[in-house]
Every structure is written in structure tokens, then in C-alpha cells.
Amino acid sequence: MIEISTFTTAFLDILFPRRCLICSVFLFHPLSGSARKQSLETYLCPACRQHLQVYATHLDSVRLLDVEKVFSGYLYAGPLEKIIPAxxxxxxxxxxxxxxxLLESALSRQEILTPAFDLVMAIPLSPSVLRKRGFNQAFFIASVVSAFLKQPLARNLLIKHIDTPHQASLDRRARALNLGPENFQVPEPDRIVGRNILLCDDVLTTGATLSAAARTLKSAGAASVSALTLARVVLD
Ligand SMILES: [Zn+2]
Structure with missing residues (x-):
């Protein structure tokens, strides 16, 4: 079976060579006798991979209210600025x-396992944004993280019922005012009491969204809330 699928993949790669998802150059893979492992090389050319900027905690020391620890995979710069909006x-x-x-690569690098989490959760979208977008990007991130950490993934334990102006369209001060803990709700507090939650989102800018959600979860009885984002904007 492995030989057939490897052969088929190699054959398809010759007929329909893959292109880098960022700059569209052709990607060439050496043919090998074993099933090719999916990796960043499957999607990005060497130049674009080189421009990925891994987030390092010394770059900023933003403390988020009500959030214990914050982990981010990459700087929101270079390829990530193209990947996330697309x-x-x-x-x-x-x-x-x-x-x-990208997430698995970031998770393997980080000391993320040090604090023990027992529930992985996503920043929710309001029902109208979810309908418009068709999916919640933070939930996809949470599902990858949950599988990687082998910890349960929460569904609908944190909801957002109010539509707020899109955070990306606001400046820093307006972002903080735009989101308060009242924007989020915990419909079944019993299920989060005493839990150590890892809250996931795509991009951390000011952290106002994560802080507001963390405050709601802690008021509902969560023991601790930490956050993980795929990328992080480093503010001047
Ligand atoms: Zn490229």
C-alpha cells in the first residue's frame, strides 16, 4: 500500500507539480522509496520558509490581564501576513x-507542555461572523493543538453573542474598549470549573480579545487560562 501511494504521489507531482503557496514557484521533491512525510516543504519554497520569523519571548513582554502564559508561534510578518488573510x-x-x-512545527519547538492544560478552547466568533466566514479559524487552530497535546477540545463552552466592530479595523485604545468580558458567555459553567484552559486564536495584536475571554472564563470558575496564537504582532 505504501509503495502504491508513494508511487501515485510521485507520479501526480510530475504531472501536476506543486507550487509554493506564497510565491507560486514550482516545488520539486526528490523521489524516494518511502512515503513522503507532509511537512512545510510540501507547501512552501525554501526562500519563503526562510522568511518565516519564529516568535521569541524576548521580543516583547506584553502581559495580558487574566492570562497566565502566552505562547505564539511566529511573528505576524513576511509569509504569515500572506498566509493568515488568504x-x-x-x-x-x-x-x-x-x-x-506551521502549528505543529511551533508546538514542537515551544516549552508548551510545561504547564498542564486539561482543556483546549477557541476564541469564538459571533454567529453572524461565523455564517459569513463559513468557519472559525481559531477553532481549527484549537483542534490541531488539542490533537498535538492530547487534551480534550471544548466545543461551545465559550460563546460570543454580541457583534462588535471588527478588531482589525480599530486602533489600540478602541480595541480595548470594544471588547469587555460581557461579550463572551459560558453557557455551562459546571464544565469549566477548576479547569486549566489553553485558549487559542490566530493572531495576537493587543490581546484585548484574549483578556476579555479569559476574564469571562475565570469568573465562571476556570482555575487558569493561558493563550496560544499562531502569530503575534509585536507593537512598537
Ligand atoms: Zn515561496
Whole structure:
């Protein structure tokens, strides 16, 4: 079976060579006798991979209110500035496995297992944004993280019922005012009491969204809330 699938993949790669999802150059893979492992090389050319900027905690020391620890995979710069909007706003299907690979690569690097989490959760979208976008990008991230950490994935334990102006369209002060803990709700507090939650989102900018959600979860009885984002904007 492995030989057939490897042969088929290699054959398809010759007929329909893959292109880098960022710059569209052709990607060439050496033919090998074993099943090719999916990796960042499957989606990005060497130049674009080189421009990925891994987030390092010394770059900023933003403390988020009510959030214990914050982990981020990459700087929101270079390839990530193209990948995230293409995936989130245009729902380009081929970006889902790339985002999965980026996250797994970031998770293998980070000391994320040090604090013990027992529930992985996503920042929710309001029902109208979810309808418009068709998927919650933070939930996809949470599902990859949950599988990687082998911890349960929460569904609908945190909901957003109020439509607020899109955070990306606001400046820093307005972002903080735009979101308060009243924007989020915990419909079944019994299920989060005493839990150590890892809250996931795509991009951390000011952290106002994560802080507001964390406050809601802690008021509902969560023992601790930490956050993980795929990328992080480093503010001047
Ligand atoms: Zn490229």
C-alpha cells in the first residue's frame, strides 16, 4: 500500500507539480522509496520558509490581564501576513494543511507542555461572523493543538453573542474598549470549573480579545487560562 501511494504521489507531482503557496514557484521533491512525510516543504519554497520569523519571548513582554502564559508561534510578518488573510478571509482550502504544519512545527519547538492544560478552547466568533466566514479559524487552530497535546477540545463552552466592530479595523485604545468580558458567555459553567484552559486564536495584536475571554472564563470558575496564537504582532 505504501509503495502504491508513494508511487501515485510521485507520479501526480510530475504531472501536476506543486507550487509554493506564497510565491507560486514550482516545488520539486526528490523521489524516494518511502512515503513522503507532509511537512512545510510540501507547501512552501525554501526562500519563503526562510522568511518565516519564529516568535521569541524576548521580543516583547506584553502581559495580558487574566492570562497566565502566552505562547505564539511566529511573528505576524513576511509569509504569515500572506498566509493568515488568504486562509481566514478567502477560505483557501489548501492553506488548512499549511496552517496545521506551521502549528505543529511551533508546538514542537515551544516549552508548551510545561504547564498542564486539561482543556483546549477557541476564541469564538459571533454567529453572524461565523455564517459569513463559513468557519472559525481559531477553532481549527484549537483542534490541531488539542490533537498535538492530547487534551480534550471544548466545543461551545465559550460563546460570543454580541457583534462588535471588527478588531482589525480599530486602533489600540478602541480595541480595548470594544471588547469587555460581557461579550463572551459560558453557557455551562459546571464544565469549566477548576479547569486549566489553553485558549487559542490566530493572531495576537493587543490581546484585548484574549483578556476579555479569559476574564469571562475565570469568573465562571476556570482555575487558569493561558493563550496560544499562531502569530503575534509585536507593537512598537
Ligand atoms: Zn515561496
Amino acid at each position: 486562509w481566514k478571509y478567502h477560505k483557501r482550502n489548501e492553506f488548512f494543511p499549511l496552517v496545521g504544519e
